[in-house]
Amino acid sequence: MTSVNIAKTSADNIDINNLPINSEEYKINDWLIKYKKSHILHSQCSTTEKCADSTYPPCPFCMFTNSLQLPHLPEMVFPNNVLSLTHSSGVQIEFNALDALKLVSNGELALKVSYADAWKESRDPSNLMEKIKPFDWTFSTNYSGSFSGPLHIESTEERIDIERLKEREKILFYQELMLFEDELHDNGIASCTVKIRVMPSSFFILLRYFLRVDGVMVRINDTRYFHDFSTQYILKEYTNRESPVQRLHVPLQMFGDPNLIGPHLPISMGSYEKLSWINSVTKDTGPALTT
Template structure:
C-alpha cells in the first residue's frame, strides 16, 4: 500500500516541501489501527515517516539522482528506551549505531539540551559519532512532549557539506510536533512524570549519594578531544546544567473533620532503581510495575490516634497484597479464570511463567487498604439496623457541601505493550460522611477489560452496638467486558474508568464492614 495514488508535486522551495510533508505525516500517523498496541503503531508510523521524508528530501535535492548517489544518505529516529539512553528506531539509509548515550554526539547532545542542531560539517563537531563515513552535514531536532521532555530525536544526514539550513530545522520541528501529538513513545509517560530520566547518569541521581560525572563512561571510553580550527569555530551547544540532585521528600497534606484524619502524601516521581530493588527484595518477586509512585499514599484514621491509621493505600501495600494473593486458592479458582494472562494471540507461544512465576503480571489483588495491626473485615449482615450498606442518597445529594476531595495514582504498567494496568484511589469528604474508591483496572488490548473496585463509606457518628465501633462499610465488585471486536465510535483505550465501570458486567459483588483488632494483651 502506498501513501498516495498520484505522484507528489514538484516543489520550488523548502517551504513548499515541508508544508506538503507535514500534511502527509499527519495523514500517516493520525488514525492508525485501533487494534494495534500503541508501540506497534509507533513503529508503523515512524517507519512510514522515515521512508516518506528520506525519499522526498532526496527528490527535492536531486530529482534524477540514482539511489546510491542520493544527497540525503540517512533519515531516521532515535528513541528514549531507557533512562539516559537512546535506541535506534525506524530509519532509511545504511545500518546505524544501535544505541547512543545522552550527551554523546549530535543526537545525544540534542536529547540532553532539548534544542535542535544544524551542523554544516560534522567532522568539526566535538565527539561526532560517525555511523556512515559518507555523512558530511547533519540536522537533528528533538521530539518534545507537553512538559518539554525529549522522547526521541529526528536525525538527518547528508553527503554534502552545508546541506541543511534553518528551513530544514523548522520544517523538521513541525514534523516532530505532529509525531508527538499522535504517537505513544516508549518512555513518554515516565518522562512526563519524571523529566530527570532523560538526563545522563540518571541511575546515580536517586538519593544524591553517588558521585556523578558529566561525561564519565562505565566502559572507560576516552573523552572526545575537541577539534579546533582557525577558520571555523566549534558549534555552540546549549547544555542543561548538570547538578547533584538530592532526593525529594513527599509533600504531606493533613485534613481533620468530625473526629477523622485523612493524610495524603504526594511525590512527583516514580521509584528509583534502589527503591525498586529494595521493594523487590522484600516482596520476593522480580516483576514490578513500569511506573510505581511510592511517594503517593492516602491514610485514614481516628484523629484521636494520629500515629495509627486504620486504612493506608500505597503501592508498597498493594504490591505486597498482590504477591500474597497470587498464591491463594481464591485467586486460582475465582479471579484467574475471569482473565487469564497471557491471553492475546501474540502471547500464546510465550511461556510467561518463565518470566516471573511468583506474580500475576496484572498484579490482581484483594487489597482493601487495611492496616492489619489495627482493623480487619467481616461480612456485612443483611437486615441489621445498625449495620447498613452504603448510603447512596448521601453520595448523590448535590446540595451537601464537599469539604475536600482528591485523586492518588499508585501504579501504571503497559503489560509489555499488550494493554494497561492502573491502580488509583479517589476520596471525597462531605460535611456528613467520607467516601473512598480504590480502583484496579486491567485492559488487554483487543481482548478484555477487567476491573476491581472497592468503595469505602462512613457516615460521621454512625457506630455499631454494643461494640461502639464506627460503622465503615466496604463494597467490593469485580467487573469485566469484552473488547475483542471493534465498535464504531468507541475507542477502548480512551474510555475513562468511570465509563468502563458503568458499562462492564458485574461478576462479583460483596459487602464487608470494618472491625477493630483487639490490642494484644
C-alpha cells in the same frame, strides 16, 4: 495544613528519599486524614554499597523488590504515595503501593491468569517470551486497604447510598493518588488508584484496580468506603467486575475510561462489610488487623 519538604539532590546520584514529598493533612470531627505524594520508584538500586550492607536500611527499590520477589515491578510505582485516615479510637486505614502489590500472584504459585491463552493467540508469537512472564503480568490485585487498631469487621446487608453521594454537598477535602501503573508492553493498561472526598456530613473513598488487555478483556476491582460522621461505623463494599472484550458491544472510546466501561461489566464477586470501633473514651487496644 500543607507542607512540602524539599532537599538538595545530586544530578548524578538522586536518592528517592531526598526527592520532594508533597503532604497535607485535614482534621474533621474524630478523624485525621493525611496524604503524601512524590515521585516514581527508581528502576534500579540507587545506593548499591549501602544496600549490600545489612546494617543500613535498603533503598526503596531494594525494599520493594525484596518484599515482593516478582520478576519485575510495574513501570510506574509510587512508593511514597500514601493515603491514611486515623480515628481518635486508634483505628487507622491506609492505602499504599507496597501492600497492593503484595497481593499480586508471583511465580511461586505457578498460576496462569485468566484469558492468558486468548491473549497469547492475539499476539505476534515472535516475541511472546518477553511478554508472558511466570507471574501475573497484569499485576491484578484485590487489595482493599490496610487496617490497624481496635476495628471490628462483620458482614452487613446495609449498602452505600449511591443516590446520597450524587447530592450536591460542599467538598471540604479531595485528593487522588496513583499507587502503580503499567502499560503491559503497549498491550493495555493496569493501574491502581485511590481517591477520597470529604463532605461536611461524611467521607467517601474509592480504591480502584483497572485492567484492560487490548482485544482480550477488561477487569475492574473497586473498593468503596463510606462513613457518615453521625455513626460509629464505615460501610465497605468490594466488587470484582470483568468481561471478555468480545462480549462488550460498546463504543471503542469507552475502553479507556473505567467510569464509562464499568457499568457494562458484570459483577463476578462482591463483599459487603461494616467496619466499627469503640469510641476514644473506652477504646480497646486489641490486635492489629491487616488485609
